[in-house]
Amino acid sequence: MKQRKGKLFVVSAPSGAGKTTLCSRLLGNFGTVGYSVSFTTRKPRHDETDTEDYYFISVEEFEAMIERGEFLEWAKVHNNYYGTSRKTVEDILATGKDVLLDIDPKGARQLKNSLDYGIYIFITAPSMEDLKTRLINRRTESEEIMNIRLTNALEEVQHIHEYDYLIVNKEINRAYNDLEAIYIAEHLRAADVEKIEDIMDLN
Amino acid sequence: MKQRKGKLFVVSAPSGAGKTTLCSRLLGNFGTVGYSVSFTTRKPRHDETDTEDYYFISVEEFEAMIERGEFLEWAKVHNNYYGTSRKTVEDILATGKDVLLDIDPKGARQLKNSLDYGIYIFITAPSMEDLKTRLINRRTESEEIMNIRLTNALEEVQHIHEYDYLIVNKEINRAYNDLEAIYIAEHLRAADVEKIEDIMDLN
Numbered sequence: 001m002k003q004r005k006g007k008l009f010v011v012s013a014p015s016g017a018g019k020t021t022l023c024s025r026l027l028g029n030f031g032t033v034g035y036s037v038s039f040t041t042r043k044p045r046h047d048e049t050d051t052e053d054y055y056f057i058s059v060e061e062f063e064a065m066i067e068r069g070e071f072l073e074w075a076k077v078h079n080n081y082y083g084t085s086r087k088t089v090e091d092i093l094a095t096g097k098d099v100l101l102d103i104d105p106k107g108a109r110q111l112k113n114s115l116d117y118g119i120y121i122f123i124t125a126p127s128m129e130d131l132k133t134r135l136i137n138r139r140t141e142s143e144e145i146m147n148i149r150l151t152n153a154l155e156e157v158q159h160i161h162e163y164d165y166l167i168v169n170k171e172i173n174r175a176y177n178d179l180e181a182i183y184i185a186e187h188l189r190a191a192d193v194e195k196i197e198d199i200m201d202l203n
Numbered sequence: 204m205k206q207r208k209g210k211l212f213v214v215s216a217p218s219g220a221g222k223t224t225l226c227s228r229l230l231g232n233f234g235t236v237g238y239s240v241s242f243t244t245r246k247p248r249h250d251e252t253d254t255e256d257y258y259f260i261s262v263e264e265f266e267a268m269i270e271r272g273e274f275l276e277w278a279k280v281h282n283n284y285y286g287t288s289r290k291t292v293e294d295i296l297a298t299g300k301d302v303l304l305d306i307d308p309k310g311a312r313q314l315k316n317s318l319d320y321g322i323y324i325f326i327t328a329p330s331m332e333d334l335k336t337r338l339i340n341r342r343t344e345s346e347e348i349m350n351i352r353l354t355n356a357l358e359e360v361q362h363i364h365e366y367d368y369l370i371v372n373k374e375i376n377r378a379y380n381d382l383e384a385i386y387i388a389e390h391l392r393a394a395d396v397e398k399i400e401d402i403m404d405l406n
Contacts, residue, residue: 122393127404157399166393168402178391184384190325190369196360199371201330 004117005096006034007186008089012108013123014153016134018169022123022179023102030183034097036088039065042080045140073103073110078148082107098183105156112162119186121179122163126170128154207320208299209237210389211292215311216326217356219337221372225326225382226305233386237295239302242268245283248343276306276313281351285310301386308359315365322389324382325366329373331357 013019027033039055041062050056057065062081066074074083084101092099103111108120125131131153135146160166165182169175193199216222230236242258244265253259265284269277277286287304295302306314311323328334334356338349363369368385372378396402 124403126402128406129404154405157403157405160393160396160399163393165388165391166396166402167391178387181384181387182391184381185368185388188368188370188381188385190363190366193363193369196363199329199369200327200360201332202357202360203331 004090004093006032006093006098008093008099008101008115008118009033009121009183009186010101010103010108010111010118011121011123012103012105012156012163013169014125014131014156015149016131016138016153017123017125018134018172018175019102019123021172022167022169022176023100025176026179026183027100029180030098032098033100033183034092034095036084036092036099036101038101038103039071039074039083039085040080042078042082072114073107075104075106075110077104077106078145078152084111105159105162109159109162119165119182120163121165121167121182122157122160123167123169123175123179124157124160126168207293207296209235209296209301211296211302211304211318211321212236212324212386212389213304213306213311213314213321214324214326215306215308215359215366216372217328217334217359218352219334219341219356220326220328221337221375221378222305222326224375225370225372225379226303228379229382229386230303232383233301235301236303236386237298237300239287239291239295239304241304241306242274242277242286242288243283245281245285275317276310278307278309278313280307280309281348281355287314308362308365312362312365322368322385323366324368324370324385325360325363326370326372326378326382327360327363329371 011019011023027035037051037055039057039062041057041059044050044056062083065071070085071083072086072089074081084103089099111118112120125134132150135141135149167175167178214222214226230238240254240258242260242265244260244262247253247259265286268274273288274286275289275292277284287306292302314321315323328337331353335353338344338352370378370381
């Protein structure tokens, strides 16, 4: 790949845990983060825009991309395909911008197996009860879909140890503060400094 | 040792890099941090209080403590002894409070060799010129001592790779924000969660 200058942040969370709000706020506050738009075969929700929230494509198109090896990770979740294009991510990192990837635990696992870099963050609600309330308040899903999401959530939280960081979203401002702290701290890693002269004038 | 519940943060910086200001602010803002008071044989500065800033003891007392193996680390810097009592640190960590240790790079290295835990942070000024200006403005040291400090600083910054994080103190509020981000992020480590049930209600 091209020279990687930015950092890759991978964020996973059960539906309803507040991931989208938190990630949008980070993107809004830091011009240094580029959002890698995913591909999906699911139908757009009323507030979603093609090429901004997702590239909404057909099952046929998606499977052709799998065939051509164009995905860094892909998965079938809730009967829909979701995938991250390798080219999209590598192009952003090469410009020096960071990438924030919003993907489910199965995708995160694929990514972790195929990349030797990346910071993995899991966001969860404080309880299943809370998660259920948030999904009900969202009113965008049928009860059947909601139950699938809750079952998936129970399974997903068992995998938190595959992540570097864990944010429990009890209160949105506090959770955002946590996400921002991780983002800032990861840019202060001493291991990233090649020569002290790059950051400090010794004369 | 007793069961360790808190986290150990080790902060090093050349004299004049702003370490004391930054650490005091963190201690003031987070009641969860206990300050481990060091032992020293140097004379107190006019604004320093015994048992608060340091335990100011005699060379004879200090050497007796070395003899009895009571130090987690100790060093002779600028012709004075400085040391961290193992008991002080372990007692604080056992209560669940974190410990912030303010020690020089030689002490940090001893600590890192003898402990399998700890988060190491190096704070530096943006340039040697800046460091010199800050030392001059402090007006507490003779020119001879100041020159020793500057020579030491040049040597110390060569060891930043022994640290986990590096903060360049260009501007005090920004540098404090960095320190706080590290402190918060390190409390979000997924590896610290033994069971998901400890942080989330699954029922």
